[in-house]
Each structure stands twice: as C-alpha cells, then as structure tokens.
Amino acid sequence: GRSAGQMACREFPRIKEVRAYVTEAPDQKQHVQGADCHDVGDQHWINGNLPLGEGASAELLPIANPMSVHPQYKRHRKSWGINAIGSMVVEVEAEDGTCGAGVSIGGEAGCYIVENHLSRFCEGQDPRNIELMWDQMFRATINYGRKGLPVQALSAVDLALWDLLGKLRREPVYMLLGGATKAILPMYTTCSRPDIGKKLGFVGCKIPCPYGPADGPEGMRKNVEYCQQARELVGEGFPLMLDCYMALTVPYSITLARRLAEPDLHFTWMEEFLPPDEY
Structure with missing residues (x-):
C-alpha cells in the first residue's frame, strides 16, 4: 500500500x-482589433449598422444604444466614447x-x-x-x-x-470544471448579415437593433420591418435573435418582444434590452 x-x-x-x-497598436493610425472589440472601423456593425442583404446601400443605419436619446451621439457608438x-x-x-x-x-x-x-x-x-x-x-x-x-x-x-x-x-x-459534456458546441454569430452567417454554417444569428424608444412609433415600425427583412433572408427554421445593447425601456421591450414572437418573425430571444440599473 x-x-x-x-x-x-x-x-x-x-x-x-x-x-x-x-493593449496598443504598433501603428497608432490603425485601429486596434481583436480584444479591443469597441475600437473598430466606422463600417463595423458595432459602431454603426449596415443594411441587410446583397447589394444594399452603403449608407449606415443607426444602432440603438444607451446614448440614442441624445441626437448628437445617436449615429455612432464611438462618438460618445465606447472605445x-x-x-x-x-x-x-x-x-x-x-x-x-x-x-x-x-x-x-x-x-x-x-x-x-x-x-x-x-x-x-x-x-x-x-x-x-x-x-x-x-x-x-x-x-x-x-x-x-x-x-x-x-x-x-x-x-x-x-x-x-x-x-x-x-x-x-x-x-x-467537470469535463466535457458534449462532443460539439453549436455556435451562433452576431452581425448585421444573417444570410452570410447561415452560409458560413452558424446555427443562428443575432442582429443589432437599429432603433429605440427615442425614435417613437416610427422607430418601432422600422425595427419590425428590419427584422422582417432578416427573416426573409434566412427563411423559417433558422434562429434569429435581437441585440438591444441596453437601449430600451420596459414598455418598449414588452411591445417589441410580443411582435418578434409572432409566427411571421419567430425570433428566439432579445438580448440586453434594459440598462442594468432597471433589472
């Protein structure tokens, strides 16, 4: 023994x-990429939001964020110092x-x-x-x-x-932490082009929410239209989610969630729809 x-x-x-x-870029004129996920080029969806689909206009749509209520900071996240x-x-x-x-x-x-x-x-x-x-x-x-x-x-x-x-x-x-529980981990992507995500083999896509409460009923209508376009691009059966980045209110979130749950859209979930102080 x-x-x-x-x-x-x-x-x-x-x-x-x-x-x-x-972290610091070798050339300070370049954007630091990778872990510095907020310090990206103006065309990246984190900073702005490209329209959906092939052949879409290069014009950037807004992307909802906590500063969307202030017009001068509405357009780009980097304008208010997210990076x-x-x-x-x-x-x-x-x-x-x-x-x-x-x-x-x-x-x-x-x-x-x-x-x-x-x-x-x-x-x-x-x-x-x-x-x-x-x-x-x-x-x-x-x-x-x-x-x-x-x-x-x-x-x-x-x-x-x-x-x-x-x-x-x-x-x-x-x-x-206890070892493997499965052989394969399904992965979804976060981007403004769910059609590309589907082609690349991801099991779902989370798209950014363009408009928030400050945009009123017209913004809500445009959000639904945007989500309809995303659903049309990928068809039924492909999970879609909406990334709201703490930009919404409780009433707005409830209204939007109910619409996204309807059969023609059938979104799986909404992410981070409220500021942490409101949970």
Whole structure:
C-alpha cells in the first residue's frame, strides 16, 4: 500500500506576481482589433449598422444604444466614447515561472486597480484557492465596486487565475470544471448579415437593433420591418435573435418582444434590452 506521505497532494508553486497591461497598436493610425472589440472601423456593425442583404446601400443605419436619446451621439457608438476604455491583459505568474493570462475591458484605470489593490489578494497564495481569492477581491472593492470597472478588472484576474491553474495541472480549464459534456458546441454569430452567417454554417444569428424608444412609433415600425427583412433572408427554421445593447425601456421591450414572437418573425430571444440599473 501507499504511505500517508505518498498519498499527500503534491506541492503547487505559490503566486509570485500579478501584472496588468494595456493593449496598443504598433501603428497608432490603425485601429486596434481583436480584444479591443469597441475600437473598430466606422463600417463595423458595432459602431454603426449596415443594411441587410446583397447589394444594399452603403449608407449606415443607426444602432440603438444607451446614448440614442441624445441626437448628437445617436449615429455612432464611438462618438460618445465606447472605445475610450480599451482592453487590459492580466498576467499571474507562479514561483516556477508559469504564467496565466486573462483579458477584459479596463484600460489604464483597470490596470491600476489590479496592480494597486487586487494583486495583494493573489500574491503569495496557493493558485488552487481561486474561490477564496475571488471572494476577497469582490468584498474588498465594495466601497467603489460591484459593477463596471472594478468588476471588469476582477474578471481579468479571475480568468488569469484559471488559466494559470490549468497550465500547472497540464489540462484545459473545462476539465477542471467537470469535463466535457458534449462532443460539439453549436455556435451562433452576431452581425448585421444573417444570410452570410447561415452560409458560413452558424446555427443562428443575432442582429443589432437599429432603433429605440427615442425614435417613437416610427422607430418601432422600422425595427419590425428590419427584422422582417432578416427573416426573409434566412427563411423559417433558422434562429434569429435581437441585440438591444441596453437601449430600451420596459414598455418598449414588452411591445417589441410580443411582435418578434409572432409566427411571421419567430425570433428566439432579445438580448440586453434594459440598462442594468432597471433589472
């Protein structure tokens, strides 16, 4: 039989250092792509919304967002600074040199929170104690946190911790969380061209919502028309969803949801239709 010493858990290197960085384009004239999902070209649907279908006009439609109520910021998300806070990358290094990495939105401000506050709850810790570290970071930011930037910074650290633990145990993180549950994961796409998404083999498409309550009944009519065009492009049986990006109100959401649920449209769901403060 094995001795008690042989049965003991192996030693894990402690966390040595937590570092945070911002991403930066080699050429500042270029847009930073990838993780900086908000810092994209003017033609990208995140910033504006291209009309549906082949041969459509190049004119941009609006895209509903929390600032749509203010005309000067209605047209493009970047006009009100959606890209002002860029991405951040967090590295958590163990004593043996193994590094875990996590990415979130947070920019320089998020990096400051990580290095000057959150790092103390990780450095010197056993990297397996992720739940303990998360609880301490969450509780410690109560006087300025609970949503927004502090939670985004915490998220990057949390992701880096899981990445580190997976590397130390030499297995993917999904195995740490209980293992695979299926052989294939169906994926939908988010874009303004559901017809292209269908051709590429995605199982569904989430399209951006162009208009919000500030556009009145005419905006509601145009939203329904837009969704009808999307349904005509992909036909029946292909799941369609609507991305509302916190732009709607409760009454507006209910009215739109009821219309989208009708058989001629048959949308699967609406995403993020209210600001978080209204839930």
